[in-house]
Amino acid sequence: MSSDINSVELSVIVPVYNEELNIDYLFERLLSVLETLDTSYEIVCVNDGSKDNTLKCLIEHHHRNPVIKVVNLSRNFGKEVALSAGLDYATGAAVVPIDADLQDPPELIKELVEKWREGYDVVYATRRSRGEESWLKQMTANAFYKIIGKMSRVPIPRNTGDFRLLDRRVVEAIKQMPERTRFMKGLFAWVGFKQTSVLFDRPQRYKGTTTWNYWRLWNFAIDGITSFSFLPLKVWSYVGVTISLLSFLYATFLIYRTLLYGVDLPGYASIMVAILFLGGIQLVTLGIIGEYLSRVYEEVKGRPLYLVRDAYGFKNNGEEGIGNRD
Numbered sequence: 001m002s003s004d005i006n007s008v009e010l011s012v013i014v015p016v017y018n019e020e021l022n023i024d025y026l027f028e029r030l031l032s033v034l035e036t037l038d039t040s041y042e043i044v045c046v047n048d049g050s051k052d053n054t055l056k057c058l059i060e061h062h063h064r065n066p067v068i069k070v071v072n073l074s075r076n077f078g079k080e081v082a083l084s085a086g087l088d089y090a091t092g093a094a095v096v097p098i099d100a101d102l103q104d105p106p107e108l109i110k111e112l113v114e115k116w117r118e119g120y121d122v123v124y125a126t127r128r129s130r131g132e133e134s135w136l137k138q139m140t141a142n143a144f145y146k147i148i149g150k151m152s153r154v155p156i157p158r159n160t161g162d163f164r165l166l167d168r169r170v171v172e173a174i175k176q177m178p179e180r181t182r183f184m185k186g187l188f189a190w191v192g193f194k195q196t197s198v199l200f201d202r203p204q205r206y207k208g209t210t211t212w213n214y215w216r217l218w219n220f221a222i223d224g225i226t227s228f229s230f231l232p233l234k235v236w237s238y239v240g241v242t243i244s245l246l247s248f249l250y251a252t253f254l255i256y257r258t259l260l261y262g263v264d265l266p267g268y269a270s271i272m273v274a275i276l277f278l279g280g281i282q283l284v285t286l287g288i289i290g291e292y293l294s295r296v297y298e299e300v301k302g303r304p305l306y307l308v309r310d311a312y313g314f315k316n317n318g319e320e321g322i323g324n325r326d
Contacts, residue, residue, distance in 0.1 A: 010041040011092030015082035017048040019100040023057040030106045046086045049076030069313030080182040097162045104163035112165040121193035124164035128199045236285045
């Protein structure tokens with residue numbers, strides 16, 4: 001990492017995974033915007049174990065332009081961890097995470113910086129429209145934000161990704177959070193500070209295909225909910241009390257009916273329905289407890305959040321386990 005944090009005013013973090021097709025055009029647009037800001041800047045690219053020629057392209061751009069710096073992780077750790085690595089290595093007074101697929105328009109950075117200079121600590125980019133996403137993707141995204149908005153004590157802005165500007169004070173606060181299951185949108189909201197938003201229309205991906213399928217999005221949503229809400233754990237106490245109360249009332253009704261009309265032949269169907277229903281409730285409860293327990297297990301192992309194989313463009317070897325630097 002750079003030894004002098006104040007030497008750079010603006011850091012742009014770009015987590016990349018198999019983005020070979022987008023790299024050239026990304027830097028073309030990104031540099032054209034940054035050069036108009038009349039400020040010192042750096043671009044910190046975090047290669048998250050790409051399997052194509054992404055790393056090679058990044059290194060070539062670094063040698064052509066030293067403001068482009070590269071952190072090469074030892075394997076694929078996931079976007080949230082790659083973004084965290086970028087925050088660790090970024091040295092600017094303000095930091096802007098941005099996606100490499102150009103669905104986050106680099107031209108919006110100028111507006112983010114203007115809001116920052118007005119005194120805001122966090123300026124997040126909110127999607128006014130979501131491009132040409134399918135109705136299912138839009139429906140599930142809206143449902144997720146509604147659910148987590150109801151369940152979490154931390155207000156998480158809707159239709160807002162990682163694209164935002166963070167003041168150095170906010171970055172340092174986020175770096176104090178060591179959790180392994182990282183829902184960055186929630187962490188950005190949790191730290192507070194003075195925040196505002198900027199609206200934009202989200203374009204389509206420039207080239208390539210996204211790796212975010214519905215299964216990954218489902219697990220991402222679970223990570224977000226379990227990281228910022230205990231409600232899934234607490235609700236089962238109330239479900240249990242409700243079922244117990246209903247069972248008591250039903251038992252009272254059966255006793256009363258038996259005293260009045262005698263004993264009926266027990267119904268096989270009703271017994272099976274009750275057993276299957278209660279069994280299903282118990283399995284769902286155990287599953288939710290398992291989700292939280294697995295995250296506790298991940299935390300207590302205490303493994304590093306990420307490992308760096310090599311890095312390019314940084315002066316000091318400031319992290320344990322980092323490989324070659326030039």
